Amino acid sequence: MYLKIIAILGVAFLLSSCGGKKDADLILHHGKVYTVDSAFSTAEAVAVKDGKIIAVGKNEDILGAYRAGSMVDAHGMAVYPGFIDAHAHFVGYGRSLFEVNLYDCKNWDEVMQRVKAFVKEHPDESWIRGRGWDQNKFPGHEYPDNRSLCELFPDKPVLLQRVDGHAAIANAKALQLSGIVPDQKIDGGEIEMKQGKLSGLLIDNAVELVTKVIPKPSKQDYEKWLLAAEKNCFGQGLTTITDCGLMYYDIAMIDTLQREGKLQMRLYVMLTDDTANFNRYLAKGPYKTDRLFVKGVKAYADGALGSRGACLLAPYNDKQGWNGFLLHKQEHYDSLAKMLINTDFQLCTHAIGDSGNRMVLQVYNKYLKGKNDRRWRIEHAQVVNENDFDRFGKTSVIPSVQPTHATSDMYWASDRIGAERLKGAYAYTQLLQQNGWIPLGTDFPVEDISPFKTFFAAVVRKDVKGFPANGFQMENALTREEAIRGITIWAARADFLEQEVGSIEVGKKADFVILDKDLMVAPEGELLGVRVVGTYSGGRKVY
Numbered sequence: 174m175y176l177k178i179i180a181i182l183g184v185a186f187l188l189s190s191c192g193g194k195k196d197a198d199l200i201l202h203h204g205k206v207y208t209v210d211s212a213f214s215t216a217e218a219v220a221v222k223d224g225k226i227i228a229v230g231k232n233e234d235i236l237g238a239y240r241a242g243s244m245v246d247a248h249g250m251a252v253y254p255g256f257i258d259a260h261a262h263f264v265g266y267g268r269s270l271f272e273v274n275l276y277d278c279k280n281w282d283e284v285m286q287r288v289k290a291f292v293k294e295h296p297d298e299s300w301i302r303g304r305g306w307d308q309n310k311f312p313g314h315e316y317p318d319n320r321s322l323c324e325l326f327p328d329k330p331v332l333l334q335r336v337d338g339h340a341a342i343a344n345a346k347a348l349q350l351s352g353i354v355p356d357q358k359i360d361g362g363e364i365e366m367k368q369g370k371l372s373g374l375l376i377d378n379a380v381e382l383v384t385k386v387i388p389k390p391s392k393q394d395y396e397k398w399l400l401a402a403e404k405n406c407f408g409q410g411l412t413t414i415t416d417c418g419l420m421y422y423d424i425a426m427i428d429t430l431q432r433e434g435k436l437q438m439r440l441y442v443m444l445t446d447d448t449a450n451f452n453r454y455l456a457k458g459p460y461k462t463d464r465l466f467v468k469g470v471k472a473y474a475d476g477a478l479g480s481r482g483a484c485l486l487a488p489y490n491d492k493q494g495w496n497g498f499l500l501h502k503q504e505h506y507d508s509l510a511k512m513l514i515n516t517d518f519q520l521c522t523h524a525i526g527d528s529g530n531r532m533v534l535q536v537y538n539k540y541l542k543g544k545n546d547r548r549w550r551i552e553h554a555q556v557v558n559e560n561d562f563d564r565f566g567k568t569s570v571i572p573s574v575q576p577t578h579a580t581s582d583m584y585w586a587s588d589r590i591g592a593e594r595l596k597g598a599y600a601y602t603q604l605l606q607q608n609g610w611i612p613l614g615t616d617f618p619v620e621d622i623s624p625f626k627t628f629f630a631a632v633v634r635k636d637v638k639g640f641p642a643n644g645f646q647m648e649n650a651l652t653r654e655e656a657i658r659g660i661t662i663w664a665a666r667a668d669f670l671e672q673e674v675g676s677i678e679v680g681k682k683a684d685f686v687i688l689d690k691d692l693m694v695a696p697e698g699e700l701l702g703v704r705v706v707g708t709y710s711g712g713r714k715v716y
Contacts, residue, residue, distance in 0.1 A: 197222045197241040199683070199712050202232050204247030205691065209254050209661045209676040213654055219252075221683040224711035229677060250706060251691035253657065254676050255412025255684030256624040257664035260552055260573050260614030263406075263416040263440060264423050265338075267398030268390075269618045270405075273303030275333060279310060281317040284333065289325065300347075300387050301331040304338070304618065309479060309585050316365075319344050319373025332383050337619050339477040341380045342373045351383045361500035377476040378500055395426040396435065403438045407716040409623055410686035410705045413439040413665070413674055415614065417521065417552060418471035420445055421453045424460075431464050437710055439684070441668035443469030443521050446509065458517055468669060471552070472509055472522045473500050475529035478555065478582060478589055483526035486558060490591045497526055506536045514540045514547075519669070521550040521573070527558040527594065534564040541568035550667060553578070553616075556590060556598040566607035571667055573612050574601055576630035576651075577620040583636075583645045595646075601631065602649040611651075612667035613659030624660050628692060629700045631656040637701060653693050683712035 202218040208229060218235035220228040228235055273291040278284045284306050292301060308316050322331050322344035330347035334340070343351070348371055355371055357364050362378030364371065375383065390398075406414060419427075419442050430436035444450040444467065454460065459468035475497060476482020481489055484497040506522065513520045520537075524530040530551060537549055545568065554565075554572035565572055579599035587595050597603075605611040613627050620626070626637065631651045634644035644650060651659065665675025674682050687706040690699055708716035 194240040195227075195238060197227060197239040199243040199245065199709075200235060200239055200241040201245040201247055201252065201685070201687075202236055204250060204252040204687065206247075206252040206677055206685075207254075207657065207693065208678060209658060210678055213658075216677070219677060219683070219685070221712035224683055224713070226677060226679055226681050226683050229679060245687075245707070247687055251688045251693070252677070253410070253686050253688065253692070254661040255674065255686055255708065255710065256410045256660050257413040257415070257668075257670075257675060258406075258411055258614045258617070258622075258624065258660070259415050259612035259664035259667050260417050260575055261414050261617045261622070262418070262619075263402055263414045263438070264395075264398065264419060264427075266618040266622065267400075267402035268302075268394075269304050270401050271398065273301065273333070274305060275303045276305035276336065277310070278306050280312060281306075281321070284317070285321050285325065288322075288331070288333070292326070292329075299329075301326065301329060302333075302387070303331075304334040305336050306333060306342075307336045307479065314585075316340075316372075316374050317342055318367060319371075322373065332387070334380065335480055337477040337479055339380070339482050340374065340376045340480040341383065343375060343383050344373060345371075347383050348373065351386050353379075353382055360502075361498060376480055377482045377498075389422070392426060392429070395423075396430060399427070399430060399436055399438075403436060404716075405622060406438060407708045407710070408705060409625070410688070410708050410716075411438075411622070411624060412684040412686070412708065412710045412715075413441065413668070413670065415441045415443070415469075415664070415668055417443050417469075417523075418445040419443070420447065421450050424465075424467055428462065428465055431462065437464070437713075437715055439464045439674065439682075439710070440466070441469070441670060442467045443471035444518075446470060446472040451512075455512075455516055455518065466668065466670065468517070469519045469521050469550075470509070470513060472506060472520065474506065474522050474524040474533050475499055475526050478525055478586065481589070483556065484529040484532075485526045485556070485590065485594075486528045486531070487594075489589055491588045496528065499529065499532065503532055503536070506533065507539070510536050510540045519548055519550065521552055523552045525553050525555045527556045527561070527597065530554060530557050531561050531564075534561055534570065537570050538564055538568045541570070543568060545569050548667065548669065554604055556594060557600060557604075559597050562597075562600075562603055562607065565604065569608060571608065571612065572604040573614065573667060574599075574604065575614050575616045575620060576601065576627050576656075577615060579634065579645060580630045580636040581620065583641075599646065600649045601651055605651065605655065610663045610666065611655075611659055612664040613656065614664070625692075625701060625703050627660060628653075628656045631659065633697055633700070657692060683709060685709050
């Protein structure tokens with residue numbers, strides 16, 4: 174009888190103990206959790222309920238205070254906030270997955286072989302589009318022309334864009350449908366002529382003459398593109414993407430797919446600098462849902478360094494008398510800033526060359542008038558004159574940079590701009606010092622989507638081949654902690670999302686990633702081999 178009473182009391186005690194625990198949906202435990210809070214502190218366990226973090230702490234504290242139907246044992250592995258790409262093209266990347274892949278082609282013949290193979294597999298495509306060729310990887314580094322495209326595809330329009338999207342080769346059929354004629358001129362672009370004929374080479378604004386006549390995609394196209402893009406991004410630990418420049422109809426499709434529960438990726442979207450977008454959004458103000466935030470406006474000051482469209486203060490070293498060009502007159506950027514300063518929208522301007530950056534900084538400084546929290550951004554901030562760096566800090570302008578651009582461009586950047594100007598290019602430490610923080614992205618599909626390559630390029634300043642042996646301009650390398658912040662909390666801050674994502678803290682969305690190796694301590698030689706074990710968005714496992 175006595176033993177029976179003891180047993181009953183024991184069961185009652187256990188039940189009361191369990192009853193004292195709070196309910197959670199998921200508990201991650203026994204991990205090395207990098208919270209990326211202000212102190213960059215670490216923890217062991219995280220409790221999640223209704224998609225948000227409700228507790229962070231030691232194993233015994235979390236496991237003692239909470240119970241959950243889903244228990245995730247991290248087995249000592251590193252846990253980071255979900256990675257955020259501060260500058261990318263999510264819709265464009267998704268579309269590129271269903272176009273001709275021209276990345277890393279060694280010559281134009283290889284480009285042609287890939288196009289022919291694609292057309293054979295997709296005979297019903299009305300337009301053939303491809304992206305990724307780079308003449309800097311071809312023998313002689315010269316631009317190709319469209320002669321072989323015209324011979325192979327006389328009746329089907331073809332548009333093959335350069336890796337950066339700032340130049341393209343169009344065949345005769347595409348030029349005809351676009352209404353482009355010999356000797357035609359365009360502001361902020363170039364339509365090349367060779368021996369009195371159109372060569373098919375289009376640079377910067379000229380590319381748009383063709384893209385605007387390509388039929389608009391269907392909802393099924395968007396769904397196919399975006400779900401494929403999302404799958405790849407989740408596989409890299411990316412949970413929030415900044416899409417830099419979309420039209421209103423792109424955004425409507427994203428919103429629809431998210432509301433239907435088909436698209437889970439969180440997106441911060443910048444509107445393309447277009448009157449049709451302004452008419453739909455500016456009067457109403459920024460648009461926000463749980464997974465979509467439309468608050469930015471993306472403008473383009475100049476082109477790219479690789480296609481010599483970046484606007485420089487002095488001529489290119491490898492093209493006598495050529496400085497590149499602005500894509501619009503300076504008055505355009507002034508009027509845009511004047512319009513947006515009286516709204517809640519964030520102005521984000523692509524600027525590559527030192528002249529392009531100076532012009533944008535002058536316009537920004539004119540309207541921002543000292544320190545502020547408007548977070549206007551310069552995307553890329555790639556080549557900056559030594560006299561212009563302090564213009565970022567004076568008016569809190571955010572340099573949004575992509576470290577893999579440095580390791581892609583370093584082979585030929587000195588040829589373009591010379592050793593002296595190169596000192597102010599890809600200068601991430603100098604730019605970081607301006608405001609004390611710097612967001613990092615990839616610019617995919619221009620570069621690979623991998624945040625691990627972003628981290629590696631920022632910290633080690635080498636490419637995937639380990640070149641150069643001592644790193645590229647190591648005086649501008651970031652520390653590991655700075656790089657982690659750049660792809661998490663600083664990227665969130667650049668998107669006005671730092672109260673929701675970017676760190677593992679109570680009240681924030683439960684976006685986190687488990688890695689098989691720790692980015693903060695793994696040897697340099699192992700960093701590019703780090704793999705994602707699990708990606709969680711809102712406490713739900715998505716990879």
